[in-house]
Amino acid sequence: MAERLDPWGTLEVKDYDRLRRVFGIRPFQEVIPKLREAGFEPSLHMRRGILFGHRDFDKVVLEGLRSGGRVAVLTGFMPSGRFHFGHKLTADQLIYYQRTLGLKVFVAIADAEAFAVRRIPRREAVRIGVEEYIANLIALGLDPDETEFYFQTNRGAPYYRLIQLASGRVTAAEMEAIYGDLAPAKVVSALTQVADILHPQLEEYGGYTGVLVPVGVDQDPHLRLTRDIVDRLSGVVRLTRPASTYHKLIRGLDGGKMSSSRxxxxxxxxxxxxxxxxxxxxxxxxxxxxxxxxxxxxxxxxxxxxxxxxxxxxxxxxxxxxxxxxxxxxxxxxxxxxxxxxxxxxxxxxxxxxxxxxxxxxxxxxxxxxxxx
Ligand code: SF4
Missing domain, CATH: 1.10.240.10 (Tyrosyl-Transfer RNA Synthetase)
Incomplete structure (x- = not known):
């Protein structure tokens, strides 16, 4: 059976290089000299190899900026628990991209996913989204004036149109091959994440020329699905494949997963x-x-x-x-x-x-x- 990553699971990785090769992710080290050539000092996580992989970082981000494009960076947080040092790793990357590369930041509060996949009551998801995630991001130094925070269930018609369009461009067999699970809540969550990743390119949300998505490697299935859907929507809506970076997951204090549930x-x-x-x-x-x-x-x-x-x-x-x-x-x-x-x-x-x-x-x-x- 083909190896799979589960974005909703509890991945513990022993060998990141092997995983990178299995999923066709490029080593991040290869873009560090290009980043320096473009006049940007790499971040602490880049220098220390915590960011170990990427897809199209050079093409979408560096080439995009060089040619005068407008590049955005997007990430999502599922409001299902308290903000911890694993989340801070993503926050630090957003702050770096905002301050050093001048990218516009989008932060999705994945309340639709929290409700569907984790059964978090709606009001609780909203409170956690604002008081845990948005508040901690701001206190860490993310500039709210250069950041767009949103709830998935409140994002508007063009965003939802993308979900519908994406749903017509993928088969159940492909979803099963990527995720290994066809529970309706997970299918809808995955397609909603496709819209999260792509919608900053729509005119209604700023018309950005490229989007970078920094994630832990367990989230790669969403990126692979999105990239395939972009290719299949060619001629319907003009979109480019997103870039992504992959970081190693910080371990919990017993060596297992760092997680709100532990x-x-x-x-x-x-x-x-x-x-x-x-x-x-x-x-x-x-x-x-x-x-x-x-x-x-x-x-x-x-x-x-x-x-x-x-x-x-x-x-x-x-x-x-x-x-x-x-x-x-x-x-x-x-x-x-x-x-x-x-x-x-x-x-x-x-x-x-x-x-x-x-x-x-x-x-x-x-x-x-x-x-x-
Ligand atoms: S806690 Fe012990 S093992 Fe860990 S870095 Fe410090 S001295 Fe080394």
Missing amino acids: PDYTIFLTDPPEVARRKLMRALTGGRATAEEQRRLGGVPEACTVYDLYLYHLVPDDEELARIYRDCRSGALLCGECKRMAAERLLEFLEAHQSKLEEARETAWSLVEPPSF
Whole structure:
């Protein structure tokens, strides 16, 4: 049976390179020199290999900007739980594209999907969408003036027209081959995501010449479906295939998936600092059984969820990160001290972030029109 990715599942990836090759995703490293040539410094996640793959980033984004095109970046958040450090990884990318490349940002609150696939009550999905997702994005630094936030169920006729058009250009067998599941809620959710990805190109939504979609690799099925549908709508509506980038998924504190449904192993941006500290102090590390053994053999940062937090979020300086890596490997740094250092940084971040949240929540409610039911 062909290998499949499940956008609604709990993917744990051991070998990203293999996955990249299986699904025909290009290595992101190949576009970094082109990004520099175009005058843009790569982001922290690009430099550190957290962004490991892309489709058409050079063609749609770099070539688009070079030729004077208007490029947008779009992502969606399903309002089914609290905003955590996995979501922050996507937020940081949006902020980078907005500030460094000057891209217009679209953020879909996937309330249709939350209701259909996760059975989240409508009012709850709306509240989570505004107070968790939009508010945290703003508090992290996304500029609301250059961002369009919307709820899927409130997006208007041309967007819905795209869903109908897409539904006529794909067969049940193809959907099954991509998703492995034909539950009506999932089919409708997948086609709605096609409209999310493509609609910024319509005149009614700005007529952007290209759209970039940064995702975790588990979301690639939606990109493959969208690209096929673009080709099949040729002659009906003028659209170009979206570009996409793929990031490695940050692990939860036990080494499993970081997810709202696993609160003990996930740090939320609204966790009271002491709660976050307790979770971090219990985190799985790559340390040895005893201090003596660790001094002798060194730790394994690649196996350590505390090191993940440094790598993805807590240490912006590359040299400092390299020093932590070396000291861990050599045994000069022991896990107790290392965790205390991580906790200090984490708490500092959370306190600063949470001090901005209340105001960001008020702003967030003024930025979107909540669906009426
Ligand atoms: S020393 Fe730090 S980075 Fe190394 S395994 Fe221990 S907690 Fe992880």
